Structure formats: C-alpha cells, structure tokens
Amino acid sequence: MNGTSDILCIGSVLWDVIGRTDASMRQGNDVPGRITRLPGGVALNIAMTLKRFGLTPALLSIVGSDPEGDELVTACDDMGLITAFLLRDARLPTDSYIAIEDNGGLVAAMCDAHSLEAAGDRILAPLFDGRLGSAEAPYSGPVALDGNLTEALLIDVAEHPALRKADLRIAPASPGKATRLTPLLAHPGATLYVNLEEAGLILGRTFDAAFHAADALVAAGATRALVTDGARSAALGEYAGTISDTPPRVPQKRVTGAGDTFMAAHIAAERRGESGAVALRTALNAAATYVSGEDPA
Template identity: 55%
Template sequence: MNKDPDILCIGAMLWDVIGRAPRRMASGADVPGRIRHVPGGVALNVAVALARWQVSSAVLSAVGRDPEGNSLVAEAERLGVLTRWLCRDSGLPTDCYMAIEDSEGLIAAIADAHSLEEAGGTILAPLDNALAGWSGPVVLDGNLTEELLASIARDPRLSGADLRVVPASPGKAERLEPLIATRRGCFYLNRLEAEILAGRACPDAASAAEAVVGRGAARVLVTDGPNTAAEAIANGPTITVTPPKVTVARVTGAGDCFLAAHLAAELNRLPRDAALRRAVDASAAHVSGKDVP
C-alpha cells in the first residue's frame, strides 16, 4: 500500500447497511429479506470499483478511530484502496448509510455523514504536503458540504486537477452549483439530479444532460435507470447508449460503478462512445448482482 495513487476520491467513506426484500414493499411493510453490512460511501465505492479496473485510488475522507472505523479501513485496504491519507484524528465516530431496497429498487435511505461534514477541509490537508501539486483525476462526492465544495472549486491546490463530480443523491444535487459556475469538471448525474440542476423536467437523459450543459457545465453524463444514458458536452454532439436488460438484484452503488468504469475507460484512452458503453454495461452488471471487470 505504499504505491502512489492514479486518482483521488474525496468524500464519504462509511459503512453501508442495506436491507433488501425480494418483492415489492408498501409503506410500513415488515417483510423478510437480507441485510448486508458492506463498505460504502461514494468516494470509497468509486475507489473500490476503480481497483477492480486496476486503477490505484486514494480516498480523502474522515474515518473514526472506533472499532467500526478500524475494520472499515482494513477492509478498504484489502479491496485495494489506498487509505494512508485519511483524516482519523477528529475524535468523531465512523459514518454510516442505511438503505431499504425491494424488487423494484430503492425505497428509502438515510445518510449519516456528520463526521465527514464536521471534519470539513481538514480532509484536504494531504494536498499541502504528500499530495501537493496534484494534477490527475479527482472524484468529488456530493456528501461534502456545500461550503467545502464551493471552496474546492476555487482551491489553487486543485486548479490543475481533472474534476469528476457526483452528487451522491438528488437531495444533494444543488450542492454542485458552485462547481458548475466555474465551468470545470465532468458531472455524473441521474435524470432526477440533472433536472434539479437544470431547474426543469426533462423527458430523457439526453435532454437532461444538454440542459445542465446549458446551465454552464462543460461536460455531463446522465443515467436514467434502465433507459438510455447520455453524455453531452459544450460545443459538441450528444451521444447515447441504451443499457442491456437485466434483473434487478441491487441498486445501491450502481452510479458509482458507472463513474468508475467510465473513468477507467478514459484513462485507457477509449473514445467517448466506447467509454459510455463500458460505463453503462458495468452499471447494468452491478445492478444484476455481478462485479466487473
């Protein structure tokens, strides 16, 4: 674990508690199912997925020195993620995410990222020394506070970085406004998140991606569940790819898998359409219960 990273993933690193029922659930339902405790958080999910593509990633986040944090760090390292630049001296507990899924997808979720929010800019301290002058790709997670995201948009330590930005959830999409205003970065959104940033409803992923580009973003990728995904760029053509049909086995983490596959493809210099196809296929495989590659 002494190698240098290819990518920095900045944001949430926590435990996911995912309950899944094999059938549709009504509000207030109490049904049998499975509950999993797995490493999670957008930043960590992307880093783990990148490791499967043989891309070395480091996570900048806040993780407690409690037993949950110790086991989370150990598991992340086992999965190939670099963890030596984590903020672990805040005195705060390790964060947690809880979700309930049924056969149709996500029912509800709660993200407790209070330790990450309290740690704030201290998670960026390695950019002053060990990671100074970073100019490679940086995955930014919308679990960061709006103030920190706005600060990162102006941070000279990341002025040369290739920013890849993901909201984490529709409720956090508006936090990305300061980054759109800088006309920097590549944004990875689902259609609802894109509609929030565009300020209007959109009939499909292509129109949603184009609407966010119209707001000032340079490059936007939008997914829409089993429907066609799209990539729009400023002053260029929009491209689309339709996902393969799969049986839904899980939904949490699909967007993170999409981002990782797309970024890994671009690091391998695949053209736009091939990179989008790889991302869509990887996300579909994840939803079906498979890990790729």
C-alpha cells in the same frame, strides 16, 4: 496502505447497511430479507470499482478512531486502496448509510455523514500542504468527488488554486444534495455524473430524457455531463455535442451503488484511452452487470 495513486477519491467512506427483500414493500411493512454490512459511501464505492478495473485509488475522507473505523480502514487496506491520507479523529464516529430495497428497487435510504460534514476542509489537507499538491504546485490528476461534502467545501474545491488543474469527476451522492454541485459547473476540468432527477434539480427544471438534460447542463456551463435514467437511455453532453445510448436489459438484483459503478467504469475506460460513445457504452455495460448481481471487471 501507502503507495502511488492513479486517482483521488474524495468524500464519504463509511459502512453500508443494506436490507434486501424479494417482496414488494409499502410503508410500515415488516418482511423477511437479507441484511448485509459492507464498506461503502460514494467515494469508497467508486474507489472499490476503480480498483477492480486495475487502478490504484487513494482515499481522502474522515474515518473515526472507533472500532468501526479501525475495521473499515483494515478492509480498505485489504482491498489495496491507499488509506495513508485518511483523516482519523477520535472525537467523531465513523459515518454510516442504511438502505432498504425490494423487488422494485430502492424503498428508502438514509445517510449519516455528519462526521464528514464536521471535518470540513481538514480532509483536503494533503492537497494543500504539499503531500499531494499545493497552491504553488496544483494537483493535476483525476479526482472523483462526491456531493456528501458540504456546500462550503465544494465551493472551496471549485475555487482553490491547489485544485485548479485537477480533472474533477463529480457525483451528487443523492438527489437531495444535487444542488450543492452548482458552484462546480464553472470549474474547467469538471465532469458531472448525475441521474435525470439530479440534473433537473441542479438546473431548476424537469426533463423527459437524459439527452435533453445533458445538453442543458453543458449550456449552463458544465464542461461535460453524463446523465443516466435507470433502464432508459443515458447521455454524454460536451461542447462538441451530445450523444446517447441505451443500457442493456438485465434482471434487477440490486440498485445501491449502480451509479457509482457507472462513474467508475467511465473513468477507467477513459484512462484506457476510450472516449465518447465507446466509453459511454463501457460504463453502461458495467452498471448493467452490477445491477444484475455480478461484479464488473
């Protein structure tokens, strides 16, 4: 799909395969449940939620030229997302993610983002060659960036002149990739969206509350940091100070994608003119709605 975008979503665009059961699981269990395949990946999850909030995202990623990739691009087009800047490569398969969830939440997950990692900075070509920006005319709009990119590519994003004016909104993708975000702390337009564990990994410390983690990320150089902690209080840290709020209590129907929903809802809230505690509350409400099994809008 072609068109004018409100925000760029850079990172993983893939198929999510999610198995859910109402039972409680332990290692080695084989239980009945439901298995679904849905368009996913951090960047795409954020883009889909932003679209529900009335924005028009453009995707920068790689999708294979295989049948799975063709089906995925068609699904993105049908949702009204801009796919014109996607890299298609016949040599690389479409990436995928698999997760198992039980009645207590996420049991295990695995992301195969090898094609995204292999593509490297080729997915960013539209930001460098003039289609969306260049070193001489930097892109100055909002960018949702996910940590599935390689550390080298994230460093390139942090330092490249074509992105020096961008409003970077950054998610780590998983705790195992959180430390990749360290170079982005120095970007003047960066906002981090992390959970409590990820904040601790970035800073090499442990925290007992989101408030302290957000405060510490700003002290370490982050312009802004939003830290979530499941059903416990979340926090927004910035130079002016740190605030916190507690998400609504809801029945837990799903987990995968909740953090992406929180991030997208916060971005959309700020695009509407909300700020500070109001935008934080809007994002927490949207994430709670998602966890309860409903789609926020």
